Amino acid sequence: MVVIPCLIVILGLGIxxxxxxxxxxxxxxxxxxLSWFIQLMNRFVEWVAxxxxxxxxxxxxxxTALIISYLILFLLRIFYHKKTFxxxxxxxxxxxxxxxxxxxxxxxxxxxxxxxxxxxxxxVFGLQSNQHLEIHHDLDSINxxxxxxxYTIGATIKTQSTESIxxxxxxxxxxxxxxxxxxxxxxxxxxPQWVVLRQSPKINLNRLIDSLSPELIIWDGSNxxxxxxxxxxxxxxxxxxxHQTSEKGAFLMTY
Numbered sequence: 391m392v393v394i395p396c397l398i399v400i401l402g403l404g405i406x407x408x409x410x411x412x413x414x415x416x417x418x419x420x421x422x423x424l425s426w427f428i429q430l431m432n433r434f435v436e437w438v439a440x441x442x443x444x445x446x447x448x449x450x451x452x453x454t455a456l457i458i459s460y461l462i463l464f465l466l467r468i469f470y471h472k473k474t475f476x477x478x479x480x481x482x483x484x485x486x487x488x489x490x491x492x493x494x495x496x497x498x499x500x501x502x503x504x505x506x507x508x509x510x511x512x513x514v515f516g517l518q519s520n521q522h523l524e525i526h527h528d529l530d531s532i533n534x535x536x537x538x539x540x541y542t543i544g545a546t547i548k549t550q551s552t553e554s555i556x557x558x559x560x561x562x563x564x565x566x567x568x569x570x571x572x573x574x575x576x577x578x579x580x581x582p583q584w585v586v587l588r589q590s591p592k593i594n595l596n597r598l599i600d601s602l603s604p605e606l607i608i609w610d611g612s613n614x615x616x617x618x619x620x621x622x623x624x625x626x627x628x629x630x631x632x633h634q635t636s637e638k639g640a641f642l643m644t645y
Contacts, residue, residue: 396431450546508635513588521548562645595624608633
């Protein structure tokens with residue numbers, strides 16, 4: 391509403407300036423008016439950009455919400471040209487449905503999930519409980535991790551907390567064992583179905599498979615590439631299901 395009128399004046403004066411330059415020297419008053427409009431527009435844009443309250447980010451917007459929003463715009467156009475009670479009811483119903491989809495439905499349909507993100511030289515696990523995400527990691531800071539921001543937006547996460555990486559996890563009906571650089575995987579009375587390898591543990595994977603008989607072996611980006619290649623060959627030879635985050639992306643288990 392402010393920039394477009396300014397642009398119209400600026401373009402008009404700019405064209406007039408070009409014409410006058412071809413004929414003779416433009417008047418100083420015209421130059422000052424053009425300069426004033428440019429400064430006015432720049433200052434207004436700078437003022438708007440400085441207001442954090444005008445900036446909306448991390449908005450969860452799925453396909454259903456997108457379709458309903460387009461439908462609302464279409465119904466607004468119809469109601470503008472034909473203001474009837476029936477059109478008003480239909481428009482109001484769509485707006486109410488949009489509010490339910492955006493605000494209430496994510497809380498009702500949220501789920502639990504376990505995620506192993508891919509991060510080079512580090513390990514990042516996520517435990518989602520409805521709209522809360524508990525992040526287990528070995529980083530100094532997770533504030534600038536784009537993958538976590540993308541996940542929180544997609545999963546409509548409202549709250550977050552952080553913890554250190556644990557040795558054992560109970561994921562629904564699966565027991566997950568984390569084997570780190572210490573290479574300890576033999577724990578008395580524990581029989582994990584899943585095994586996560588992190589920080590390049592110096593282990594004999596054949597011996598681990600024979601000892602634990604896991605259903606699934608996962609390794610993330612914190613491991614040496616040479617180790618990952620060797621583990622992949624071993625799993626394929628043993629016909630053990632595996633997940634390599636550097637090739638397949640993040641590991642996600644929902645329940």
